[in-house]
Amino acid sequence: MTTTENARKPSLPIVENFTRRAAVKGGFATLGAAAFVAAVSPLRQAAEDKSAAEFMQQHYTELSPQQKADVIARLEAEAKENYGADVTIADDRPIPGTKFVYAINLSVCNGNGKCVEACHKENNHDRDTNQSYIRVLEMPKGTMDMEKGNTTYTGAVPQDDKFYLPVQCQQCDEPPCVDVCPVKATWKEEDGIVVVDYNWCIGCRYCEAACPYHARRFNWKKPEVPADEVNPDQSYLSNRIRPVGVVEKCTYCLHRTRRGKLPACLEACPTGARVFGNILDKDSNIRWILENKRVYILKEELGTKPAFFYYFD
Ligand code: SF4
Numbered sequence: 001m002t003t004t005e006n007a008r009k010p011s012l013p014i015v016e017n018f019t020r021r022a023a024v025k026g027g028f029a030t031l032g033a034a035a036f037v038a039a040v041s042p043l044r045q046a047a048e049d050k051s052a053a054e055f056m057q058q059h060y061t062e063l064s065p066q067q068k069a070d071v072i073a074r075l076e077a078e079a080k081e082n083y084g085a086d087v088t089i090a091d092d093r094p095i096p097g098t099k100f101v102y103a104i105n106l107s108v109c110n111g112n113g114k115c116v117e118a119c120h121k122e123n124n125h126d127r128d129t130n131q132s133y134i135r136v137l138e139m140p141k142g143t144m145d146m147e148k149g150n151t152t153y154t155g156a157v158p159q160d161d162k163f164y165l166p167v168q169c170q171q172c173d174e175p176p177c178v179d180v181c182p183v184k185a186t187w188k189e190e191d192g193i194v195v196v197d198y199n200w201c202i203g204c205r206y207c208e209a210a211c212p213y214h215a216r217r218f219n220w221k222k223p224e225v226p227a228d229e230v231n232p233d234q235s236y237l238s239n240r241i242r243p244v245g246v247v248e249k250c251t252y253c254l255h256r257t258r259r260g261k262l263p264a265c266l267e268a269c270p271t272g273a274r275v276f277g278n279i280l281d282k283d284s285n286i287r288w289i290l291e292n293k294r295v296y297i298l299k300e301e302l303g304t305k306p307a308f309f310y311y312f313d
């Protein structure tokens, strides 16, 4: 692309004079040779797996409707080839006048973990590593400090001296994960959802380190999902099966919520602890909760401004 062509383009999310290759080169200087080789080995595998078309693909926000259609057709064909599944990948865009917000009633959550399981299946996570975007923390009563929680609890729930704190991406209004991305592969959309272009991410993991809520996941290996377990109802920025060597995260199930459905974790919750909706809708339950309950946010002192709230009855 020439400089003249660049000058004609609308403002783009790409850092000027900065290529993804330059970012990798910069990483070499920062980490040192051995650490850098270890850190990028999934990237090397990913690069080897890349088709020419994928390698040449532009950032999602730069693609024309026709280019998007071509990319999506390619990804659907790859899903068939790699996973034996017939999938449909949509390009779900934000609904104007919508700002999505989530809240959890911690008096009701009993730590059963059905939300974790539902996220795993809905979002086509790797079966071997049992990934999910949600962690449920077993917490000592009397604190909201999530660093005091235990994510590996086993046995009967709920325990009398504990409460349960589900944590996933807080869709921060001031997201540090977005600020640190050297190639602008992650950004916040108009409805508040923070997304990743999985075909643009270089897997440097800066965002994972910057997230104070441990909400991002890195694909160390090619995700394995049996054909009959693949959720075929997918979206480009959401639950399509992500490539090895990239970072991924909760998108409030945008492939559902931007179509008027509820997030999978909410539908799976047997206790009714979860409330989700459009805060701009004055008649919504979520609006009522924020106006009438004493709500908490995690790590308020960091100024990340989560769009995710907690409350007690
Ligand atoms: S919770 Fe973490 S991943 Fe999600 S928007 Fe905030 S900083 Fe980013």
Ligand code: SF4
Pocket: 180, 181, 182, 183, 184, 185, 186, 196, 200, 201, 202, 203, 204, 205, 206, 207, 208, 246, 247
């Ligand atoms: S790993 Fe995170 S910071 Fe690095 S390119 Fe991907 S989205 Fe951006």
